[in-house]
Amino acid sequence: MARLSRTLALLFVAAVPAAWAQRPEAQDSGRRILLAPDAVWDGVGDSPRRGWIVVVRGPRIEMVGPEEAAAQPPGTERIALPGTTLIPGLIEGHSHLFLHPYDEALWDDQVLKEPLGLRMARAVAHAAATLRAGITTVRDLGTEGAHDYDVQLRRAIGQGIVPGPRILTTTRAIVATGSYGPRRTDYAFQPPQGAEEATGPEEVARAVRSQIGLGADWIKVYADYRWGPNGEARPTFTADELRTLVETARGSGRPVAAHASTVAGMRLAAMAGVETIEHGDEGTRQVFQLMRQRGVALCPTLAAAEAYARYFEGWVKERDRPPPSVTAKRVSFRAALAAGVPICFGGDVGVYAHGDNVRELELMVEYGMSPLAALRTATSGNAALFHIDDRLGRVAPGLLADLVAVEGDPTRDPGALRRVRLVLKDGVRVR
Numbered sequence: 001m002a003r004l005s006r007t008l009a010l011l012f013v014a015a016v017p018a019a020w021a022q023r024p025e026a027q028d029s030g031r032r033i034l035l036a037p038d039a040v041w042d043g044v045g046d047s048p049r050r051g052w053i054v055v056v057r058g059p060r061i062e063m064v065g066p067e068e069a070a071a072q073p074p075g076t077e078r079i080a081l082p083g084t085t086l087i088p089g090l091i092e093g094h095s096h097l098f099l100h101p102y103d104e105a106l107w108d109d110q111v112l113k114e115p116l117g118l119r120m121a122r123a124v125a126h127a128a129a130t131l132r133a134g135i136t137t138v139r140d141l142g143t144e145g146a147h148d149y150d151v152q153l154r155r156a157i158g159q160g161i162v163p164g165p166r167i168l169t170t171t172r173a174i175v176a177t178g179s180y181g182p183r184r185t186d187y188a189f190q191p192p193q194g195a196e197e198a199t200g201p202e203e204v205a206r207a208v209r210s211q212i213g214l215g216a217d218w219i220k221v222y223a224d225y226r227w228g229p230n231g232e233a234r235p236t237f238t239a240d241e242l243r244t245l246v247e248t249a250r251g252s253g254r255p256v257a258a259h260a261s262t263v264a265g266m267r268l269a270a271m272a273g274v275e276t277i278e279h280g281d282e283g284t285r286q287v288f289q290l291m292r293q294r295g296v297a298l299c300p301t302l303a304a305a306e307a308y309a310r311y312f313e314g315w316v317k318e319r320d321r322p323p324p325s326v327t328a329k330r331v332s333f334r335a336a337l338a339a340g341v342p343i344c345f346g347g348d349v350g351v352y353a354h355g356d357n358v359r360e361l362e363l364m365v366e367y368g369m370s371p372l373a374a375l376r377t378a379t380s381g382n383a384a385l386f387h388i389d390d391r392l393g394r395v396a397p398g399l400l401a402d403l404v405a406v407e408g409d410p411t412r413d414p415g416a417l418r419r420v421r422l423v424l425k426d427g428v429r430v431r
C-alpha cells in the first residue's frame with residue numbers, strides 16, 4: 001500500500017508541471033484593486049450598469065456591484081476610470097499571430113521567405129499589439145508553416161517573458177495532401193507547406209494525435225480549398241476522413257474548427273461534428289439551417305473578405321461600390337443571422353493588422369447585427385463556444401480578471417472599443 005501511494009505521489013508530481021505549463025494562471029497575490037468606471041457591462045446583460053464598480057483580488061474578480069456594497073480593506077488600490085465602461089476582455093475567435101497583412105507580403109512569400117526566427121519575432125510584436133487593444137484571449141487557427149511555435153509563444157507569455165493574450169493553440173492546420181499551398185506547380189523546388197498534409201483515416205488520426213502531443217487545444221482542418229481544376233474551392237477530405245479527425249480530436253477533449261467556404265465543404269464539416277465553421281462565404285439558407293440544427297457556429301471573417309477586396313481587387317471602400325465578393329459576403333452573413341446560426345467573433349486577423357481586431361465587430365454591425373449582440377459574441381459568446389466560460393467572458397465574481405475599460409458605451413457604439421483606456425489580464429494591469 002505504501003509503495004502504491006508513493007507511486008501515485010510520483011505520478012502526481014510528474015503530471016502537475018505539464019498541466020501547469022498548459023494553463024498558466026497568475027498566483028493570488030491577495031492584492032485588491034477597485035476599478036471605478038462610469039458603468040460596468042457584464043458580457044451578457046442588455047445594458048451597462050451605471051455606478052457599479054469591480055473589485056479584483058489577485059487574478060480573479062472578487063465583487064461586482066454598487067460601490068456602497070463593496071468592502072474596501074486598507075491597501076485596496078482604487079483606479080478611477082471616468083467616462084468609461086468596463087467590459088470583459090475580448091476573445092478573438094480566428095487569429096493568425098504568425099501572419100502579417102498580405103499587402104505587406106503575400107502569404108506565399110511569408111511562408112517561403114521569412115525565416116522562423118523572424119516570424120516568431122513578428123508574432124511576439126503581434127501578441128503585444130493584440131493585448132493592448134483589449135483582446136485578452138485569442139483562438140489562433142494555424143501557424144501557417146511556423147510549426148508549433150504558437151505553443152512556444154503561449155509558454156513565453158505564460159512565463160511573463162513577453163506580453164500577450166492567452167492563446168488557444170492549434171499548431172498547424174490539417175489539410176488533404178496536395179490541396180494546400182504554397183502550390184508545388186508554382187515552384188522549381190518542393191515548397192514547404194503552410195499546414196500538415198494527411199491522406200486516409202490513419203494519417204489523419206496520426207496528425208491529430210501528434211498535434212495534441214505538441215500542445216494543440218483545438219484542431220483546425222480544411223474541409224475545402226481552392227484546388228479545383230479552375231482554381232475554385234472544392235471539398236478536400238472525404239466524409240470518412242473528417243469523421244475520423246473529429247472522433248480522434250473529440251475523444252481527447254479537443255474541439256475541431258473547419259475552414260469551409262463552399263456549401264459542400266460546410267455540409268461535410270457540419271455532418272462530421274466540427275464545432276465552428278470558418279468563413280462560410282457561399283453559405284445558403286439550407287446549409288445554415290443544418291449548422292443551427294447541429295449546433296455549429298460560424299466565424300464569418302468579414303474583415304478578411306473586405307481586406308482581400310482591398311488588396312487584390314483595388315477596392316477603395318470609401319470611394320467605390322462593393323465588389324461582388326463583398327456583396328456576396330454580406331448576403332451570406334445575413335442568411336446565417338436569419339437562420340439563427342450561433343455567430344463567433346473571428347475576423348482572420350493577420351490578413352489585416354493585429355490590434356485591429358475590432359474591425360470584424362464593426363463589420364458585423366455594419367452587416368446587420370446590433371452592437372450589443374456583436375459585443376456578446378466577442379465576450380460571453382466566444383467564451384461559451386470555446387468552452388472557457390467557466391473562467392472567462394463575463395464580469396462576475398470568481399472569474400479571471402480579464403477586463404477592459406473603453407471610453408463611451410460599446411453596447412451602443414462599437415467605435416468605443418477603439419478607445420481603450422485600461423486592460424487587465426489575470427488581474428494585472430497591462431495597459
Ligand SMILES: [Zn+2]
Binds near residue numbers: 096141348
Ligand atoms: Zn484563417
